[in-house]
Amino acid sequence: MANVEIVRRAFEAFNARDVERLVSVSHEDCEWLPLRAQLEGIVYRGHEGVRQFVTDMDEDWESFRIEPLEFHERRDLVAVIGQVGALGKSGVHIDSIAGFVFELHEGLIRHITSHSDPGAALEAVGPSDQ
Numbered sequence: 744m745a746n747v748e749i750v751r752r753a754f755e756a757f758n759a760r761d762v763e764r765l766v767s768v769s770h771e772d773c774e775w776l777p778l779r780a781q782l783e784g785i786v787y788r789g790h791e792g793v794r795q796f797v798t799d800m801d802e803d804w805e806s807f808r809i810e811p812l813e814f815h816e817r818r819d820l821v822a823v824i825g826q827v828g829a830l831g832k833s834g835v836h837i838d839s840i841a842g843f844v845f846e847l848h849e850g851l852i853r854h855i856t857s858h859s860d861p862g863a864a865l866e867a868v869g870p871s872d873q
Contacts, residue, residue: 746847747814750821753845753852758808762797766790770851778857805830809841815868821845822868824861844868
């Protein structure tokens, strides 16, 4: 359950745009693959990558929040199904459900991948151990 709490704190920090708190829950060798970065072939790496990710988000979006709805923990992986609500500076509005896969190592987030299909996030972590 500790991994879920770390992931929950990451969402709280992201929604508050608390960059240093995001860095504090991220491994120094982390890799973040949000949807847009995947489309553009970008990987945000390390603590500087986390900082750059937040800067890039703030440049493109008036607001962007993710409200986690479900957490599915499998060993060192946590899949999250979340409600995404965003308003782009271009006027685009997003209101959708997405999936996120977090891989944790030594109590820190090592890898994050976003999925527009929540089912893909659940598939990525595999079936329940129960």
